[in-house]
Amino acid sequence: MTTKKGIEVSIAASIAAQLARVEVVAAYPITPQTHIVEHLSELVANGELEAVYINVESEHSAMSACCGASAAGARTFTSTSAQGLELMHEILFIASGMRLPIVMATVNRALSSPLSIWGDHSDIMAARDTGWIMLFCENGQEVVDSIIMAFKIAENRNVLLPVMVNLDGFSLSHVIEPIEFPSQKDVDSFLPPYKPLYSLHPDKPVTMGAYAMPELYTEAKYAQETALINSKKVIIDVMAEFGERFGRHYKPVETYNTENADFAFICLGSINENISTAIDELKSNGKEAGLIKLRLFRPFPKDELLAVLKDKKRIAIVERAMPGGAANSPLYNEIASLIYANKLHITLENYIVGLGGRDVHPEDFIDVFDMKIAAKKDNNNYNVIGVRE
Amino acid sequence: MRLKGLELYTEHPEAEFAVSGHRACQGCAEILGLRMALKVFGKDTIMAMATGCMEIISTPLPTTTWTIPWIHIAFENAAAVASGIESAIRILQEKKKIERKDIHVIAVAGDGGTSDIGLQALSGALERGHKFTYICLDNEAYMNTGIQRSSSTPYGAMTTTSPPGKKSIGQSTWKKNMPKIAAAHNIPYVATACPSYPFDLFAKIKKARTVNDPSYIHMLSVCPTGWRIPPDLAIEYGKLAVRTGVFPLYEVEDGRYRITYSPEPLRPVADYIKGQGRFRHLKEEDIALIQNRTTAEWEELKYLCGLR
Numbered sequence: 217m218t219t220k221k222g223i224e225v226s227i228a229a230s231i232a233a234q235l236a237r238v239e240v241v242a243a244y245p246i247t248p249q250t251h252i253v254e255h256l257s258e259l260v261a262n263g264e265l266e267a268v269y270i271n272v273e274s275e276h277s278a279m280s281a282c283c284g285a286s287a288a289g290a291r292t293f294t295s296t297s298a299q300g301l302e303l304m305h306e307i308l309f310i311a312s313g314m315r316l317p318i319v320m321a322t323v324n325r326a327l328s329s330p331l332s333i334w335g336d337h338s339d340i341m342a343a344r345d346t347g348w349i350m351l352f353c354e355n356g357q358e359v360v361d362s363i364i365m366a367f368k369i370a371e372n373r374n375v376l377l378p379v380m381v382n383l384d385g386f387s388l389s390h391v392i393e394p395i396e397f398p399s400q401k402d403v404d405s406f407l408p409p410y411k412p413l414y415s416l417h418p419d420k421p422v423t424m425g426a427y428a429m430p431e432l433y434t435e436a437k438y439a440q441e442t443a444l445i446n447s448k449k450v451i452i453d454v455m456a457e458f459g460e461r462f463g464r465h466y467k468p469v470e471t472y473n474t475e476n477a478d479f480a481f482i483c484l485g486s487i488n489e490n491i492s493t494a495i496d497e498l499k500s501n502g503k504e505a506g507l508i509k510l511r512l513f514r515p516f517p518k519d520e521l522l523a524v525l526k527d528k529k530r531i532a533i534v535e536r537a538m539p540g541g542a543a544n545s546p547l548y549n550e551i552a553s554l555i556y557a558n559k560l561h562i563t564l565e566n567y568i569v570g571l572g573g574r575d576v577h578p579e580d581f582i583d584v585f586d587m588k589i590a591a592k593k594d595n596n597n598y599n600v601i602g603v604r605e
Numbered sequence: 606m607r608l609k610g611l612e613l614y615t616e617h618p619e620a621e622f623a624v625s626g627h628r629a630c631q632g633c634a635e636i637l638g639l640r641m642a643l644k645v646f647g648k649d650t651i652m653a654m655a656t657g658c659m660e661i662i663s664t665p666l667p668t669t670t671w672t673i674p675w676i677h678i679a680f681e682n683a684a685a686v687a688s689g690i691e692s693a694i695r696i697l698q699e700k701k702k703i704e705r706k707d708i709h710v711i712a713v714a715g716d717g718g719t720s721d722i723g724l725q726a727l728s729g730a731l732e733r734g735h736k737f738t739y740i741c742l743d744n745e746a747y748m749n750t751g752i753q754r755s756s757s758t759p760y761g762a763m764t765t766t767s768p769p770g771k772k773s774i775g776q777s778t779w780k781k782n783m784p785k786i787a788a789a790h791n792i793p794y795v796a797t798a799c800p801s802y803p804f805d806l807f808a809k810i811k812k813a814r815t816v817n818d819p820s821y822i823h824m825l826s827v828c829p830t831g832w833r834i835p836p837d838l839a840i841e842y843g844k845l846a847v848r849t850g851v852f853p854l855y856e857v858e859d860g861r862y863r864i865t866y867s868p869e870p871l872r873p874v875a876d877y878i879k880g881q882g883r884f885r886h887l888k889e890e891d892i893a894l895i896q897n898r899t900t901a902e903w904e905e906l907k908y909l910c911g912l913r
């Protein structure tokens with residue numbers, strides 16, 4: 217029995233963690249993640265979720281406690297944003313290097329300075345190479361479904377890696393949407409209890425987190441990287457099984473109207489909805505534009521992207537993060553390297569939008585399509601849409 | 606919870622949970638104190654360890670010194686990692702996913718991992734009331750990275766980042782009082798210990814193991830390498846630290862201070878300072894200053910213990 221209700225996406229995210237029967241939550245509040253952890257502590261306080269909620273004193277300790285809990289064999293969940301994600305940074309690498317299947321809802325927000333509590337992707341882009349599997353969500357339903365799938369992916373014996381479920385701060389986390397919740401029974405049968413391969417227990421002592429000399433470090437990292445790359449197959453299988461059971465079908469790369477168009481946008485997160493609106497409007501004026509949405513960002517879904525990119529003539533990569541002195545924004549750089557390696561001839565454009573919660577309008581994307589946003593005259597290879605200089 | 610006074614601990618527990626083959630220097634009292642503590646904690650113990658000498662000497666992949674479950678995550682977070690482990694064991698037992706038995710979690714860190722970079726995580730874990738024991742192995746500097754000063758380095762000591770020179774005496778600050786900071790969290794048991802006094806150490810670990818809340822043990826751990834003393838004098842220097850009043854052995858049980866070994870009449874601090882290379886540059890007047898401070902702190906401790 218599924219239930220459908222209008223609900224704030226943050227609350228829905230915590231209900232998804234509840235449905236996954238998480239056992240330890242260690243978290244520290246930060247806007248715009250707060251509603252997720254507040255609701256989780258309420259569920260624990262009311263006995264509706266049989267878990268320990270650790271009120272840690274920082275995000276660094278949140279991720280550290282999650283590592284301890286996961287290593288001891290508990291299904292572990294946390295959530296953070298922006299400054300919190302950066303404070304965890306050191307431990308993010310350790311969670312993945314030690315193959316701990318923690319799941320985190322990352323509510324994407326701008327990084328200080330200047331301080332901004334509003335949404336963009338500067339936090340996650342600064343953490344993109346931490347060895348975590350990373351999913352991005354466009355709407356509340358995807359958030360709920362992704363959190364449930366995330367545990368199944370993370371805990372798969374061939375994966376054993378932490379998973380981040382990214383959702384945009386405010387523009388997604390704080391909106392009320394109609395969301396369908398699967399029944400506890402159905403989630404239980406999709407996601408059986410976590411059975412760790414190794415755990416910290418006196419009956420079977422193990423040493424975890426030993427250090428590697430130069431003779432072993434490369435092999436250890438290579439094994440980890442291989443596991444991350446190979447996790448894509450498991451991710452695809454889990455998405456397929458989820459689709460069969462719950463009727464909502466996901467893929468690492470999803471598209472909208474790409475079959476009809478030579479031009480496509482590529483984007484991550486909730487801005488996809490604005491772009492879809494622009495595409496519909498363009499279509500009503502007889503113009504064809506497509507949208508390529510990355511649901512999976514790590515491991516980078518090269519093959520799936522290539523399959524939809526290869527017959528395009530022009531691509532606009534739209535991103536909510538500054539390049540930070542790099543040639544282009546992070547997603548652009550990865551797509552450019554993919555295109556170069558495969559000798560494709562596609563014109564790439566790079567647009568930066570929605571920084572620090574700046575509104576994004578469908579008209580902006582219509583202007584992009586119509587080439588009305590001219591490339592800047594200076595050395596920058598990208599356009600920051602709507603910036604006042 | 607109220608514990609009885611220290612019973613004299615005369616047995617030497619046979620079991621070993623830190624086995625030979627590790628790479629600690631000769632005369633290292635960190636590994637000695639930890640090994641002694643583990644004997645009393647026993648088999649049903651899970652250890653979270655901070656980065657530092659003990660981590661590095663014990664676990665180069667693919668080997669290990671530990672026969673109990675052990676984990677290392679990073680330098681500043683042993684207490685937070687222990688919080689997660691303790692919580693996980695508790696909920697997994699409640700949910701009957703693992704068998705219910707008395708498993709004790711310990712967090713182990715050096716003085717740097719405790720009084721400097723790990724202080725916040727430690728304070729959080731003590732305040733939250735996890736049932737675990739935190740052990741600070743205090744060798745009075747960052748030894749693992751090559752003898753840099755910490756806030757636990759004693760006044761006047763030479764380290765590689767507090768070198769004595771024309772404009773410097775060496776370490777220019779007085780040792781941070783970590784046990785007092787731990788006690789300020791109103792946890793039921795705080796104690797100082799030193800492996801030069803094994804039975805005192807055993808008894809304190811036994812108490813720490815029994816309380817149902819956080820406990821904190823601050824262990825002075827002589828480091829011949831960093832203190833620049835001959836390795837065969839490590840035990841002797843631990844004794845001198847206690848007998849001069851530089852490192853008193855006491856416990857704070859439910860807020861009540863008690864000296865567990867009285868070294869009175871105190872020997873002059875010069876007996877402790879003079880043979881150590883790290884204090885070699887000190888002049889008589891510097892030693893006099895340290896003597897005054899040591900006497901005053903000893904008197905203050907006696908006052909806290911109701912002995913004055």
Ligand SMILES: Cc1ncc(C[n+]2csc(CCOP(=O)(O)OP(=O)(O)O)c2C)c(N)n1
Binds near residue numbers: 716742747749
């Ligand atoms: C965040 C971070 N900063 C610095 C270091 C480098 N580091 C590793 S161990 C250590 C000193 C450890 O000193 P202490 O805690 O006193 O333990 P000891 O080695 O003396 O036993 C330092 C500075 C690190 N590992 N992590």
Ligand code: SF4
Binds near residue numbers: 629631658827
């Ligand atoms: S440097 Fe000191 S603390 Fe570290 S292993 Fe050697 S003697 Fe022990």
Ligand SMILES: [Mg+2]
Binds near residue numbers: 715717742744746
């Ligand atoms: Mg030290």
